[in-house]
Amino acid sequence: MKKKLVSAFLVSTLAVSMLAGCGGGDAGTSGTGGSDAGAQTGGAATDGAAGGTEAADSGASGGTTAAGGSVYYLNFKPEADQAWQDLAAAYTAQTGVEVKVVTAASGEYESTLTTEMGKSSAPTLFQVGNDQAVETWKNYCLDLSGTELANELTTEEFNLTGDNGETYAIGYCYEAFGIITNKALLKEAGYEVTDITDFESLQAVAEDITARKDELGFSAFTSAGLEGSSSWRFSGHLANMPLFYEFRDDNVTEQPAEVTGAYLDNFKNIWDLYINNATCTPAELATKTGDESEAEFGQGQAVFYQNGSWEYANLVTDESKGFQMNPDDLTMIPIYCGVDGEDKAGLCCGTENCWAVNSQASEEDIQATLDFVKWVVTSDEGTTMMAEQFGPIPFKNAKEPENVFFKAANEYIEAGNYVVTWAFNYTPNVDEWRATLVSAMLQYSSNNGNWDDVKTAFVNGWATQYAAQ
Secondary structure, X not given: OEOOOXXXXXXXXXHHHHHOOOOOEOOHHHOOOEOOOOXXXXXXXXXOOOOOOOOOOOOOOOOOOOOOOOEEXXXXXXXXXXXXXXXXXXXXXXXXXXXXXXXXXXXXXXXXXXXXXXXXXXXXXXXXXXXXXXXXXXXXXXXXXXXXXXXXXXXXXXXXXXXXOOEEEEEOOOEEEEEEEEHHHHHHOOOOHHHOOOHXXXXXXXXXXXXXXXXXXXXXXXXXXXXXXXXXXXXHHHOHHHHHHHHHHHOOOOOOOOOOOOOHHXXXXXXXXXXXXXXXXXXXXXXXXXXXXXXXXXXXXXXXXXXXXXXXXXXXXXXXOOOOOOHHHEEEEOOXXXXXXXXXXXXXXXXXXXXXXXXXXXXXXXXXXXXXXXXXXXXXXXXXXXXXXXXXXXXXXOOOOOOHHHHHHHHHHHOOOEEEEOHHHHOOOXXXXXXHHHHHHHHHHHOOXXXXXXXXXXXXXXXXXXXXO
C-alpha cells in the first residue's frame, strides 16, 4: 500500500489553492487526524423522506443512476453527526434515495466497522485513513479510479492507493492542528501572538501567565487530559512532533520498522510545559476529558488549547455548546518544542479523512453511494456543509470556509514556513502503540514516574507493534 507523507511543497501548493477556497476524530486503525470527542450514535436519516426517484438537479447522478439502491454511511466524526443526518435527509427528500448515517462512538470506529461489515446490511460508505486500514479493508474497497467522484478532485495526493494504482479511498478534506490561541486573553496578559516564535518564547509567556494566574483570572494551557476522549491529542498529535523531525532527518517515506526517539527530549519539553502551566494539576490528568479541556478554553479559563481546525465550529458557531467565541479573538500557532530552526515552522497539516465505497455491496447500492458522495461534493447543500464542518475540501466546487484556523495555516505557508506533516500516519497498530504511550505518560505525569519509561513505550513500543501487525 502506498500512503505519501505529504511534503511541504505539496501542502504549500494545496494551501494556496485550497485554503483560500476551502477539520477530525481519532478513529484508531481506520484513521483520523481530527477530534475524537463527543461520542454518540446516529440513526437513519430517512424520516419524512419525500420526492420521486430522479437524481437531484445539482448533479447527484450524471451518467448511471441508482435504481432501487440505498446508502449506509458509517461516520467516524461524532461532532459532525447532526450535520450528516441533516444532509442525508435533504438528499433523500430530493431524490427519494434512502441514506442512513450511523456514527461510531468515540474511539470505537474500527470495532464498530468490523461489527457492521459482518452484517447483511453492511455500510456502503466508510472510512479508511492510512495504510494499515487499507491493508485491513482492501477487499471491501471499490477501486474509485475514473469514477465521477474521482473526476471532481482537484488533487489525488490525499488518496490512498494500491500497489497497482488502485484508488482504494479518496481524501475528502484537509485539516490542521496546533495550539489554538485566545488572542484577547493573551493581550490581557501583556503579549501579542507575534511575541511567540519558538519554544523559548512560548515557555516564557506561559510561565509568566502561570505566575500571575490568580491576578489574571486564567491559566496558560487547558488541561492536557489523558482520559480516552482527550489522550489522542497527545499520543497522536503531540507525538507527531518527534516523529516528524526524526522522519525529516532520515528521509522516511514509508512506515519504518523502528524509530530512534531522537527528538523525545523535545517531546518532553512541550509536555512538561503543558502539564505544569495548566488549569489543573498533573495528578488530575487521568480523569480530565476532551470536553472539559474544550470548555476551559471556550469559557476563557486558558489562553492556549492544543487541538485542530475541526474545533472552530464547536468554539464559534455551535449554539448548543454555548461558547460562541469571537473568531477575531482566535488563531492557531505552531507546536514549538525546542528544535533548531522551528521559528520557521508552520502548522501540522494533512489528512486521514478518506472515503471508501464497499465493493461487496450490491451494484444498486454502490451506484447509489457514488451518486450520494458526488452530490455531497458538488451540490450547494453538500459543499456548504463540508465547508462548515470540515474546512477545505479538494474538490472543484469547494466553498470557502470561514474557519480562521485555516487562515492561520495559509499565513504561515505564505510567509515561507515549512509545514509539519502528519508523520503519525505511519504508526503501527496505532491503538495499541498509543495506549502504551498514554499509560507511560500518565505514570510520568501523575505518579512521579520516569521519563525513560515514556521513551521505552515510544521506541520499543513502535518496534513491538510493527512486528505484531
